[in-house]
Amino acid sequence: MDFRIDLNCDLGESFGRYELGDDEAVMASITSANVACGLHAGDPLVIERTIRLAVRHGVSVGAHPGYPDLQGFGRRVMDLTPEETEAFTLYQVSALAGMARANGVELAHVKPHGAMYNQAAREGKLAEAIARGVRRFSRELVLVGLAGSALIAAGQAAGLRVANEGFPDRAYNADGMLKPRRLPGAVLVSIEEICSQAMRLATEGILVTEGDNQRRVTVETLCIHGDHPGAARNAAAVRKSLEEKGIKVISFT
């Protein structure tokens, strides 16, 4: 059987004087970069640098739009209206796409960030607003969302290509949603566990959730966190373990 999987990472999350993540080190192991767009993180200079880094590493460039909440890093629930969400998505995707093209590369995908991503996994109206914002920019963009979530459904309904995402280093609730970060055990740290969850997601499409239940999922891309200590090491280990098992690590686009 022929397995292939994309490895993506949220990058370009520095801001002005503030540096976050070791983008350069992570780039070597991933195939898709989700670049923060200046609202929850990132600024025009950071975006420029990150896109150039991606181009140099042959990594696909995507937009990573988030809520306008720098202090909360886009991780706080906010109740934007669908109309706002659509406009904020379109704005951020447009900014990234223009900067990508000016650096010789086409924007390939869009993955919402943080609370926007999590809320869109469950809330249909919000998910549809995001999908509309993406679709209005271009029908060629791939929308990345939590595997099997409302965001994936909304992307498909909008006629977009979608990529179901799995998280090798996160624990899942029984309903297939991510366990919130503030809870203990939400983020896996053992490299063995991370690699074995990556394998299970990539090859068997099996999600082990709370209480050791299993859910079937389709996963086209795996998320590697770039702002954790040891991000680069984790990314390299996951990639190596996948490739050793004969899985082709390649961008979904």
Add this chain to the structure above:
Amino acid sequence: MDFRIDLNCDLGESFGRYELGDDEAVMASITSANVACGLHAGDPLVIERTIRLAVRHGVSVGAHPGYPDLQGFGRRVMDLTPEETEAFTLYQVSALAGMARANGVELAHVKPHGAMYNQAAREGKLAEAIARGVRRFSRELVLVGLAGSALIAAGQAAGLRVANEGFPDRAYNADGMLKPRRLPGAVLVSIEEICSQAMRLATEGILVTEGDNQRRVTVETLCIHGDHPGAARNAAAVRKSLEEKGIKVISFT
């Protein structure tokens, strides 16, 4: 002789709950709209609304990038590096262009805002950075700058089309620069004065500066301020007085 002139106005400068300018009323009289991009003013919803309004009125849509200084409305001098200025310009132009296209119209021009505009009128390095930011997005965009200024020169050197701008309602220093707003007499309020300065700029290319000196200038577009009380009335009066003299009021693009 065949005279033609563009009338432009800075619009879309509301932000969230804050409303500024009577955009709808002004649209009826102008031919080019410079839409704030979300840094010194504007937000994604406001941008969306403003572009739609322009489309409905058949008004050309341009980007109006500014400094990241909402509290100062982009009117405070800031010393961004040329690299920052270039990236901030490209970011804002990209955002506007994407939102324009999603609303069925191509971005036509770029005019920097406030302190960025004034500093770029004098400072070559800054002007070149702005021109690069615009040019990297597209060589089809028209760069609008103070008539005869360093920004116009930088745009031409970058291979961009340019539009020299005159201000019917602003007083000029002897060197052809705008008299700073904080000084008395900087903003003309008499409609007769405004209309006659508009005529002089549009037909004779004559700038009456401080001390009643005259400077020759080329002017392809006249700026109508949208955030002054009576903006809509002024815009209508200027347009009427120009058209009565047989001048064709038409977008430069």
Add this chain to the structure above:
Amino acid sequence: MDFRIDLNCDLGESFGRYELGDDEAVMASITSANVACGLHAGDPLVIERTIRLAVRHGVSVGAHPGYPDLQGFGRRVMDLTPEETEAFTLYQVSALAGMARANGVELAHVKPHGAMYNQAAREGKLAEAIARGVRRFSRELVLVGLAGSALIAAGQAAGLRVANEGFPDRAYNADGMLKPRRLPGAVLVSIEEICSQAMRLATEGILVTEGDNQRRVTVETLCIHGDHPGAARNAAAVRKSLEEKGIKVISFT
């Protein structure tokens, strides 16, 4: 019988170039000003101006802390942790208190804004965090909250004086909470209705909620909205109608 009531208004909500509300006109009719603290609205210059205006009119000065969400004007639900909410409250109260004292007046009360206010009316943990933030600054401050709400209970538990607030121009849900602004009929516009709701709240302590049910409430202060068109007129009309009925309009402090 001797009735007395405070009239409060949210003021100082301008920001930089953006002007909101006719603060000067409203000051003439109210007894307590809730001054925005620079997070959801307001900036240091605006705060300074607003405090001076209050001093000139003999109006009590209070802090009006909100969420760090200028674009959403503090009206969007956000899930700050209790620890964050406490620190954000203390920060804003401190800033206002220092600026008040520098202008010769002591801060008298604190009333949370928008979504913070509404969430704190229902959520005990959030309400307690706000009360702690206030209490840590000073036990002399009065905490203003929705009449009979969780915020009032939290203030009392923290040993603070509280002021139960009623809204003459807002519709109420059956549970005594404010009907959300985005719903039709949430904001009353008829001056007669507003005045009669003011009277009912001030003298009988009766809240007419959705479905014409009645709830008993204690009300020590009535809120007049400062950012509605006709705010000054409404404020004057409410005050006049109360005074005509022999109710003493006086600050609760």
Add this chain to the structure above:
Amino acid sequence: MDFRIDLNCDLGESFGRYELGDDEAVMASITSANVACGLHAGDPLVIERTIRLAVRHGVSVGAHPGYPDLQGFGRRVMDLTPEETEAFTLYQVSALAGMARANGVELAHVKPHGAMYNQAAREGKLAEAIARGVRRFSRELVLVGLAGSALIAAGQAAGLRVANEGFPDRAYNADGMLKPRRLPGAVLVSIEEICSQAMRLATEGILVTEGDNQRRVTVETLCIHGDHPGAARNAAAVRKSLEEKGIKVISFT
């Protein structure tokens, strides 16, 4: 002879998810902490944490107000009016002082940050505006400024106590101003050089400027940078070398 000197450091410059500086490690070596106030850096939670850390280490707490320019980290020149500068100073000092008191300590001093500090070293009007903002909060506060600068003069004229500051790890221009950070050699990195410049400043009051000229200065406090790599090590080394020479390292307050 009896020498004494204060060691200060800019701290609390993290923001939300962004961590900057190893505040805890630096606290062990300094006597005064300048805490960012939320405009150029810092947020209410960070301020709270930093004050508590200072209290635990017996370090004096001061306010470190800056320009409202988070993306530029307050290091970009901005032309606020004196009235704005005064209000922004008062706002930030008030916020810090309230949070300090709520944590059981009185605010001791104020030191402007970055571009505000550098501009106030030369520009009298700006320096006076800052001094007024501080003085209006309390005449007990010590104003920290570049040794011998316009800010020191303005503080004295306003009746404030002042502390002249020297920089062990920065190169100076011939006029006694700091060499701008963007120029090569502006920041010293050799620990020996830093310690010997610290000694010279603390004991002899001699500033070696560009071209090896010497200027006489009075220095009551030395600045240790907290956001440089090796900040904690530098701070410890400077303190040790001073104490070994018999200089008493003690807060100026």
